[in-house]
Amino acid sequence: DMNEGIIARFRTMAIHRGSVLFGHVVGSVLQAILSVILVGAVGVAMGFRSTDAGVLEWLAALGLLAFFALAFTWIAVGMGLGSPNAEAASNNAMPLILLPLISSAFVPLDSMPGWFQPIAHYQPFTPAIETLRGLLLGTQIGNNWWIALLWCAALSVLGWRWSQSQYNADPR
Numbered sequence: 001d002m003n004e005g006i007i008a009r010f011r012t013m014a015i016h017r018g019s020v021l022f023g024h025v026v027g028s029v030l031q032a033i034l035s036v037i038l039v040g041a042v043g044v045a046m047g048f049r050s051t052d053a054g055v056l057e058w059l060a061a062l063g064l065l066a067f068f069a070l071a072f073t074w075i076a077v078g079m080g081l082g083s084p085n086a087e088a089a090s091n092n093a094m095p096l097i098l099l100p101l102i103s104s105a106f107v108p109l110d111s112m113p114g115w116f117q118p119i120a121h122y123q124p125f126t127p128a129i130e131t132l133r134g135l136l137l138g139t140q141i142g143n144n145w146w147i148a149l150l151w152c153a154a155l156s157v158l159g160w161r162w163s164q165s166q167y168n169a170d171p172r
Contacts, residue, residue: 021163025073032069036062052138061135064148068128071152072096074159081166100125124151 050058076093083089102116103125109117120126127147134141 018164018167021077021167025070025077028073028076029066029069032073033062033066036065036069050136050138053136057135061132064128064131064135064145064152067149067152067156068124071124071155071159074156074163076159078159078162078166081163099123100129103129105129124148124155127151 079092080089083092102120103123104120105125109120112120127144128151130144131141131148133139134144
């Protein structure tokens with residue numbers, strides 16, 4: 001959008017300057033929520049059952065996933081705005097795909113090599129995954145829930161500030 005001229009046209013219109021970014025983020029987060037609901041429905045259709053989770057736990061899990069999507073969407077918007085073209089923008093966020101792979105999503109932290117455990121432990125996906133497991137599978141959550149929320153809040157603010165500064169500094 002930045003290279004095609006649509007943003008330049010939006011900037012000449014009588015709309016709030018940040019509404020373009022917020023519109024993109026809201027659309028992306030809604031798309032992510034719909035994807036989570038679809039994947040969850042497929043999981044339930046394939047036999048996933050959460051015997052310990054009630055409606056509140058499911059809503060809390062959906063809320064955490066939505067907050068997580070918001071945080072990483074803002075980070076991705078900042079990366080995209082800092083890119084010289086669309087190809088670079090789509091490739092800049094590729095390292096974020098690795099974060100779930102180096103978390104406790106697939107392998108418990110205790111079974112990882114000792115040198116790797118701090119890397120997996122102190123990143124945003126591990127507390128979020130442990131919180132989701134606790135909500136939906138009845139495992140211990142401990143302090144993971146507030147660490148996950150803190151990561152989401154920090155990444156959201158960082159991504160928003162980064163995106164705003166990139167958007168406002170762009171002369172196009």
